[in-house]
Amino acid sequence: MYGITLIPGDGIGPEVINSAKQIIDATGININWDIVNAGADVYREKGVLVPDEVYKSIEKNKIVLKGPITTPIGCGFRSINVLLRKKYDLFANIRPVKKISGIETPFENIDLVIFRENTEGLYSGIEKQYDDDRAEAIKIITRQASMRIAEEAFIYAKKNNKKKVAVVHKANIMKLTDGLFLDCARIVSESFPDIELQEVIVDNMCMQLAMNPSKYDVIVTTNLYGDILSDLCAGLVGGLGLVPGANIGKEMAVFEAVHGSAPDIAGENLANPTAVILSGAMMLNYLGEIKKSKAIVDAVHKTIKDGKYITRDLGGSSSTIDMTEAIIRNLKIEE
Template identity: 55%
Template sequence: MHYVTLIKGDGIGPSIMDEAVKVIDAAGAKIQWEEAHAGLGAYEKFGTPLPDETMASFDKTRVAFKGPLTTIVGGSGFRSINVALRQKYELYANVRPAKSWAGVKTRYDDVDIVIVRENTEGLYAGLEHFLTPKKDIAESLAVVTRTGSERIIDYAFKYARENNRKKVTVCHKANILKYTQGLFLDVAREIAARYPDIQFDEKIIDAACMHMVMNPKQFDVVVCTNMFGDILSDLTAGLVGGLGLIPGANIGSDAALFEAVHGSAPDIAGKNLANPTAVIMAGAMMLNHFGETEAAQRVVRAVEKVVNDGTHVTPDLNSNSGAGTKEMGDAIVSALE
C-alpha cells in the first residue's frame, strides 16, 4: 500500500483531481489517499493557504499529489505555496517531460524533451529587498551553490541513463553571469565526464530558446537553474500543445510531489470543461516513483489512446467532441488495458 497526501487545489483542481484519482485507482495500484488542503480554499477555511494539518500529512506520507493552487496576493506570508513546499521538503529536481501527441496538431510531431530544473535555488530563493527608503531601486539575489548544482546535474544524467536517453544539454548564461552561471556550467562539465555513455552539450540560454523553436529534435534531457528551467518548460509545453498536456514532478531525496503545472483557471471551474490530461500524466509519474511501472504504463497508454483518438476529449482538444472533464476521465478508464 502506498500512502499519498491528496491536495485537490483551487478552481478546476477538484474536478481534474477527481478524474485523476479515478484513473489511478482503476489502473490497479494500491494507494491510500489522505486528503489535505492548500491554496485559496484553505486560506478561506483555515486562515492560511498551507495549514499545519497539510504539512503534517506530507511529513508522514512523503508523497503528495496536487492540483493547481491559487497563490494569495498579500498578507499570507507565502510568495508561492509551490515554492514553499519545494523549499521545505528540499524537492530540488523539477521534472517536466514534453512529448508530441499524435492527436494534437502542432508545428512539430516529433518533440520528446525532458526539462530538469533546479528547484530550490537561483533567483527563486526569494532574497529580494529595496535599496532605498523610497523603494525605487530593488535587488534580487541569485543563489547557486556547488552542492545544489551537483545534485541537480547528477540527477539529470542519472535520469537520462535510467530512461534510455542519449543526451544531456546544460543551458546557462555563463558568458555574462560568470560566477553563478559559471559555477553551474563548471559543475556540469565535471559531472558529464562521469557519464561517458551520455552525450553532453552546452548552450547559452537565449540561443537554446531559438534552437528549441527552430529544431526541437536536437534536445533530449535539458538541465538548468531555476528561472531558466521555468521558462524553458513552458516553451516546450507550447511545442506540444500547451500546459494542459504537461505533467510535473518535484523530487527530493526523501519526498516527492506530483502535479499539473498549469493554473487553477477559476473562469471555467465547475463547468466540466477542464482538461485532466496533465494531472493524470503526473499521476503516472507518481506510479513510476512508487515502482508501479505496469500501472503507470497502463495509464499512459490509456491517456494517449483517448487524446490521439480525439473523440472523448475536452473542448480545448476538440471543440466538436461534446465531452467534458468527467467524460474524458471515464473514457481513459475504459481505455485501460
Template identity: 50%
Template sequence: MSKRRVTLIRGDGIGPEITEAVVQVLEAAGVPIEWEEAHAGLACLEKFGDPLPDATLESIRRNRIALKGPTTTPIGTGHRSINVAIRKAFDLFANVRPARSIPGIPSRYSNVDIILVRENIEDTYAGVEYWQTPDVTESLRIITRPGSLMVIRYAFEMARRLKRRKITCVHKANIHKTTDGLFLQCFREVAQEYPELETDDILIDNACLQLVTNPERFDVMILPNLFGDIVSDLCAGLVGGLGVAPGGNIGNGYAVFEAVHGSAPDIAGKGIANPTAILLSAIQMLHHMGLHEYAERIETALRYTLVSGIKTRDLGGNATTREFTLAIISHLPSATSSAGATESLAELPLTPLPPPVSIVQAGWQTAGVD
C-alpha cells in the first residue's frame, strides 16, 4: 500500500510531546502515512513573525489532510485565532466532536455515546466585532441559509451512514428569533429528507440541563457555532474531560484533526502530558482516510492500556507520557479490530450547495477566538 502524506502541526506547549507520542504509535502500528511537518502557534509567531505562515496553509492545501497539536492564540490582541483561520481557509464547515464513555476513564457516567456536530465558520466566529465608541463594543452574529444547510445535511448524512437513531437541533430560537430561527428552519427542512431518523429540537439552556442529568437521551446533536463550542466541552466533561476528547474539522476535500484541549504551557517539557485526545483524533483521522483496520487496532490497544490501569496523572494514574505511549505500543500485537471501536467519521457525500457566505470587510479583524 502506498503511503499517504499528512501535514503534521506539532503546536505549542505540550503539543510537540503529545504529537510525538502519536507519531510513535502510528509508526509501530505500521500505518501507511508519511508526515510532512508544518508550523503554527505562538512559538511560530516568535520565530517567523506569523502564527500561521503561508507555507503551513500550502502544506494542508497540498495534502488535503492534517493532524494538529494544540496552539496558543494571544488573548486580547489583533493576532487571528489559528483554529478559526484554518477553518475559514479551507471552508471546514463541520466540527465533529464524539463524546463516548471509555472503560478505564473515571467519569460520573458510563453510557454516554454522543456525536456533536458544530457549524464551524459562521455565527459570532465570523469575527465581525468592533468598538462603536470608547465605551461600547458590538459583535455581529452571522447565520446564513447556505452555511446552515451544508452543516445540517452533513450531520444527517453522517447519522444515516453510522446508523444512528436520532438527531437533535440545539438552539435559542425563542430569543434569537431571526438567527437561530433560520438555523432551526433549515434543520426542519433537511429533516424531511431523512424520514428514517428521529428528530427533535431543544433550547440550549434545557439541553445543558438534560446533558448533565440524562445524557443518554442524546445521540447526534447539531448546533450553531458558539453553542457548539460550549456544549462540546460540556460533553467532553461527561466522559472524562478534554484530555480524552477528539475533534475533526471537515470540509469538501479537506480535513484537519486536532486535540481540542489547550497547550498547557505549565506542564510542557515535564514528560507528564496526556496524549489520549490527540491519539483519538488521529484514530478519527485514520477512519476518515479509510484506514479502518489500523484505526481499530490502535484504539483497541489504547483501551487495553487504560483498562489495565496505565494512565497519565490527569486520568488518575502515574505514568509519564513515554510510559503511556510504550504501553499502548506493547498492546498493539494483541489488539485486533474490535466491533466496538469508534465508527468511521469519513468524509460523507454531500448534495452540492452554494458555498457559505464569505464575511470579509476592510477594517474588521478576527478576534482571538477558538
C-alpha cells in the first residue's frame, strides 16, 4: 500500500482532485490517501496558509498529489508552490507536453518534456530597492544545481529512448550565469554519447517552438526560461488544462496541474480535470506502476478523441463528473 498526501487546494481544486482520485482508485491500486489542505480557503478558516498537518503529512508520505492553490495577496508568501519547492528541495520541475488527438492545434507531432531547474535563477527572490527609481534582482546559478537538473534530463532521455536534449540559455549575453549552466549541460552530455546535445538561445527557442516544435524531445533550462517555455508549449497543444506537472527532489515528489484555481467556475461542475488526472498518471509512473499509469493516459486520450464526454473548454458540453466517469469506463489495465 502506498501512503500519499492529497491536497485538494481551493477554487476548482477539490473538484479536479476528486476526479483524479476516483480514476486512480479505479485502476485497483492500493493507496492510503492522507487528505490535508492549504491555500486561501484554509487561510480564511485558520489564519494560516499551510497548517502544520500539511508539512507533517508531506514529510511522512514523501509523495503528494496537489490541486491548484490560490495564494491570498498580502500574506507574506510569494507562492505556496515556491515555498514547497524551496523547503523540500524539489529541484526538478518536469512538464510533459504531448499532442492529444481530438484537440485542434496547428501541430500534430508534439511529444516533448521540459526539465526546469526549480530552486534558483532569478526566482531566488533576492531583490533590492535602492530608491524610487531603481531596483535590482540577483540571478543565482550554481554548478551543483545546474549539473543535477542536466543529469535528470539526460537520464530521462536515455530511459525513454529520446534522441536529443536541448539546453536553452542566453549565454551569449549572460556569459557567467547562463554560461555556467550551458557548460554544465555540456559536461553531463559527455556521459551520454548516444544523445545529441542541442544548444539553443532562449529567444530562438521561442521562435523554433512556434514554427516546428516536433524537432525537440527533451528541453532543459533555468528557472525563469523554463517557466515561460512551459506555458508556451502548453499553448501549442491546447492550453494549461491539458498539461501535467511534477516537482521532484531526491527524497520527495509533488505532482500537480500547472493551471490556476479558476475561482470563477468553482463548484459549478464545469472544470476540465485532464491536467490533474495526467499529473496523477505521472505519479503512478514515478511509483513504478507503469501499466496503471499508461492505462490512465490512454483512457484520457480516448475520451478526448471520442469527443462525446468532454468539458466545454475542450469544445464539448459535459460536466467534470461526466468526463470523469467516461474516463473510468475507458480504463483498460494490461495484465
